[in-house]
Amino acid sequence: MSETPASTRSDAPTKRVPQVRPATEGWTQKKDAEGRPLLQFASPRRGKPPVHLADLTPDERVQKVKELGLPGFRAKQLATHYFTHYTSDPANMTDLPAAQRDELVAGMLPPLLTEVRRLETDRGDTIKFLWRLHDGALVESVLMRYPGRITLCVSSQAGCGMNCPFCATGQAGLTRNMSTAEIIEQIVRANRLIADGGLGGKKADDHSMERGSNIVFMGMGEPLANYKRVMDAVRIMVAPQPDGLGMSARGITVSTVGLVPAIHKLADENIPVTFALSLHAPDDQLRDELIPVNSRWKVDEALDAAREYFEKTGRRVSIEYALIKDMNDHAWRADLLAEKLNARGRGWVHVNPIPLNPTPGSIWTASEKAVQDEFVRRLNDAGIPTTLRDTRGKEIDGACGQLVATTEDEAAAAAMA
Numbered sequence: 276m277s278e279t280p281a282s283t284r285s286d287a288p289t290k291r292v293p294q295v296r297p298a299t300e301g302w303t304q305k306k307d308a309e310g311r312p313l314l315q316f317a318s319p320r321r322g323k324p325p326v327h328l329a330d331l332t333p334d335e336r337v338q339k340v341k342e343l344g345l346p347g348f349r350a351k352q353l354a355t356h357y358f359t360h361y362t363s364d365p366a367n368m369t370d371l372p373a374a375q376r377d378e379l380v381a382g383m384l385p386p387l388l389t390e391v392r393r394l395e396t397d398r399g400d401t402i403k404f405l406w407r408l409h410d411g412a413l414v415e416s417v418l419m420r421y422p423g424r425i426t427l428c429v430s431s432q433a434g435c436g437m438n439c440p441f442c443a444t445g446q447a448g449l450t451r452n453m454s455t456a457e458i459i460e461q462i463v464r465a466n467r468l469i470a471d472g473g474l475g476g477k478k479a480d481d482h483s484m485e486r487g488s489n490i491v492f493m494g495m496g497e498p499l500a501n502y503k504r505v506m507d508a509v510r511i512m513v514a515p516q517p518d519g520l521g522m523s524a525r526g527i528t529v530s531t532v533g534l535v536p537a538i539h540k541l542a543d544e545n546i547p548v549t550f551a552l553s554l555h556a557p558d559d560q561l562r563d564e565l566i567p568v569n570s571r572w573k574v575d576e577a578l579d580a581a582r583e584y585f586e587k588t589g590r591r592v593s594i595e596y597a598l599i600k601d602m603n604d605h606a607w608r609a610d611l612l613a614e615k616l617n618a619r620g621r622g623w624v625h626v627n628p629i630p631l632n633p634t635p636g637s638i639w640t641a642s643e644k645a646v647q648d649e650f651v652r653r654l655n656d657a658g659i660p661t662t663l664r665d666t667r668g669k670e671i672d673g674a675c676g677q678l679v680a681t682t683e684d685e686a687a688a689a690a691m692a
């Protein structure tokens with residue numbers, strides 16, 4: 276499909292709209308020998324986190340408990356405590372013999388995340404956690420209460436190797452992949468807090484039946500670059516309790532900047548998670564700069580893979596599009612996006628434009644309200660369901676692309692170590 280520049284499209288605006296190019300002050304993007312932005316797919320080698328019950332299949336859990344010299348049925352009791360009551364505290368496990376409790380917990384539920392900091396906003400309805408992993412790496416998750424649902428945004432890697440110039444996480448590079456259990460532990464810890472009444476909302480007497488209903492892989496990291504562990508975590512999320520968390524796959528969103536071979540793999544998993552493609556530009560010229568992975572897999576390849584995901588799973592795909600003033604918010608880009616989506620059929624996709632945080636003086640700032648509305652209108656008029664997304668957590672730097680440990684966070688973590 277050819278891409279028509281604004282000047283030659285029949286509906287192109289007559290006034291000259293500036294084109295701001297992506298660049299980040301004070302940060303030099305790492306490049307490979309051919310001058311392309313460096314992409315880091317492999318995780319650097321670091322000491323592995325301790326093996327945890329959530330890293331193991333139910334059979335492996337029984338095996339491990341037996342290796343600890345205890346009867347295999349204890350594995351199910353431990354899994355019930357962890358996945359149903361969200362606890363790793365031996366004091367709560369009164370159904371286990373007191374003499375074996377500490378040993379069992381130490382062997383099966385080793386500590387994985389140490390809370391370094393917790394920031395709240397939206398009157399307590401949004402909470403950002405900063406966690407320290409066993410090797411000192413820092414990751415974050417953001418918990419958000421909405422009417423009728425509770426969403427947790429989880430990290431899948433410490434840092435990220437995708438080098439996106441607008442993203443604080445990407446600028447720090449990839450520290451390492453997170454383990455399956457480290458991903459799951461973010462959910463279990465959030466569920467514990469919710470059950471204890473620690474997440475905003477109306478102060479009911481009893482929150483014990485509440486828990487996270489939606490998980491979005493939009494925290495630190497590119498989830499499909501840590502494919503195996505992310506998918507093992509998804510399997511645990513959807514496994515019935517007490518083997519897993521008993522969640523609905525539809526409430527889990529796996530997002531990617533466009534690792535095409537991994538999107539094909541995901542489509543074949545037979546787990547109907549919601550799939551989100553962070554597109555941010557419909558033309559390769561801009562997307563090559565904005566999302567460096569576009570130098571490997573182009574817009575059309577990513578959209579073809581997204582369409583295939585819909586065909587194989589029947590699940591409508593989300594296209595995420597951060598609207599950045601004068602960079603990617605041009606009306607002709609809305610038209611081009613609609614054209615490309617419609618060329619692949621109807622009813623398979625919806626678009627979520629995400630208003631950026633207004634940052635006066637920065638090239639990374641919010642589109643003007645009228646421009647945002649025009650962008651959304653053009654897509655809707657072309658028959659593409661489009662809704663501006665709420666970006667909660669901006670006040671605490673918890674919105675997507677803003678999750679990064681600051682030096683202050685690192686100092687706090689070091690003080691605790």
Ligand code: SF4
Nearest residue numbers: 435437439442445496
């Ligand atoms: S936007 Fe996503 S993929 Fe890009 S660097 Fe940030 S975390 Fe990684």
